[in-house]
Amino acid sequence: MRPEDVLLPTPAGVCCQLGGFHIDPTRPVDKAVITHGHSDHARAGHGAVLATQETLDLMRLRYGEGFAGATQAAHYGETVTLGGITVTFRPAGHVLGSAQIAVEANGLRIVASGDYKNVADPTCAPFELVPCDVFITEATFGLPVFRHGDPDTEIAKLLRSIALFPERAHLVGAYSLGKAQRVIALIRKAGYDKPIYLHGAMEKITRYYESHGIDLGRIDLARGANKAELAGTITLCPPSTLKELWSRRFPDPVTCFASGWMRVRARARQHLVELPLVISDHADWDGLTTTIAATGASEIWVTHGQEDALVHWSRSSGRQARPLDIVGYGDEDEAEVTASGEAP
Numbered sequence: 124m125r126p127e128d129v130l131l132p133t134p135a136g137v138c139c140q141l142g143g144f145h146i147d148p149t150r151p152v153d154k155a156v157i158t159h160g161h162s163d164h165a166r167a168g169h170g171a172v173l174a175t176q177e178t179l180d181l182m183r184l185r186y187g188e189g190f191a192g193a194t195q196a197a198h199y200g201e202t203v204t205l206g207g208i209t210v211t212f213r214p215a216g217h218v219l220g221s222a223q224i225a226v227e228a229n230g231l232r233i234v235a236s237g238d239y240k241n242v243a244d245p246t247c248a249p250f251e252l253v254p255c256d257v258f259i260t261e262a263t264f265g266l267p268v269f270r271h272g273d274p275d276t277e278i279a280k281l282l283r284s285i286a287l288f289p290e291r292a293h294l295v296g297a298y299s300l301g302k303a304q305r306v307i308a309l310i311r312k313a314g315y316d317k318p319i320y321l322h323g324a325m326e327k328i329t330r331y332y333e334s335h336g337i338d339l340g341r342i343d344l345a346r347g348a349n350k351a352e353l354a355g356t357i358t359l360c361p362p363s364t365l366k367e368l369w370s371r372r373f374p375d376p377v378t379c380f381a382s383g384w385m386r387v388r389a390r391a392r393q394h395l396v397e398l399p400l401v402i403s404d405h406a407d408w409d410g411l412t413t414t415i416a417a418t419g420a421s422e423i424w425v426t427h428g429q430e431d432a433l434v435h436w437s438r439s440s441g442r443q444a445r446p447l448d449i450v451g452y453g454d455e456d457e458a459e460v461t462a463s464g465e466a467p
């Protein structure tokens with residue numbers, strides 16, 4: 124059996140014809156198996172969705188009750204059989220509920236990892252290595268220049284800036300699902316125990332994380348505080364709001380942005396970011412290549428991001444590799460920045 128007989132790459136996502144499902148399809152299908160709740164992977168309008176309970180809940184928070192015709196939840200480690208094909212969920216370490224999907228038939232195992240990182244994150248289960256024949260990987264930061272470094276060092280920079288400018292507010296742009304909660308947890312881990320403020324758009328998801336036993340300390344909504352109270356405080360907000368009118372309610376704000384892209388100075392400048400924080404929920408170059416090697420896979424399929432370099436690296440290290448050219452996956456940080464457009 125060839126890998127393509129088990130999972131067939133199509134422009135709308137990989138499709139398992141024998142099992143009758145797609146993984147992270149970018150258009151509505153009868154049955155979708157979904158790796159995690161980010162909007163480019165988890166879309167509304169499928170007939171049925173199989174995902175972790177957390178991913179289903181996050182989709183419901185985002186799209187409302189009727190986001191799919193039917194839903195089925197799977198735990199980490201649980202195997203579901205679909206048309207003779209087995210599907211097993213394993214933690215991907217990306218955001219709460221994120222899973223790699225191991226698809227098996229006739230002794231051939233293909234792992235679709237969705238988005239992943241092999242770095243500790245206090246807000247989600249750690250990435251679990253799954254040995255496989257074919258590994259499907261993202262390549263968001265698939266260039267050797269991307270080395271994310273230690274997130275605690277970035278948080279220390281933020282706390283130093285707050286100590287230095289007690290009269291200014293610190294606005295931290297962070298993606299609403301996953302990154303914002305991770306940044307808050309990292310700030311708490313560093314010993315900061317004052318209230319942390321939140322943009323209203325992040326409230327539901329953040330409360331959901333808290334309801335899962337993730338301790339984020341005291342969280343207040345920024346809209347409940349006056350300008351003077353916000354001096355010397357930290358507020359998490361969607362990146363798109365950094366340049367919007369909304370930010371003017373804060374006293375002389377220091378603009379921060381938590382993203383793997385902040386490694387690139389031009390990007391930080393382009394977004395008028397005063398304090399870039401290199402914190403990513405995706406594997407960096409070393410993370411991608413180490414993980415690929417550790418899976419033992421002889422064939423690598425690359426879904427989205429900087430495919431070329433990773434395909435080239437995989438081939439030159441003796442593996443077969445191909446880009447999948449799936450249209451519609453993006454990077455969540457960039458999506459939220461560009462979504463704002465030229466907002467007033």
Ligand SMILES: [Zn+2]
Pocket residue numbers: 159161217238455
């Ligand atoms: Zn993602």
Ligand SMILES: [Zn+2]
Pocket residue numbers: 161163164237238261427452453454455
């Ligand atoms: Zn993605």
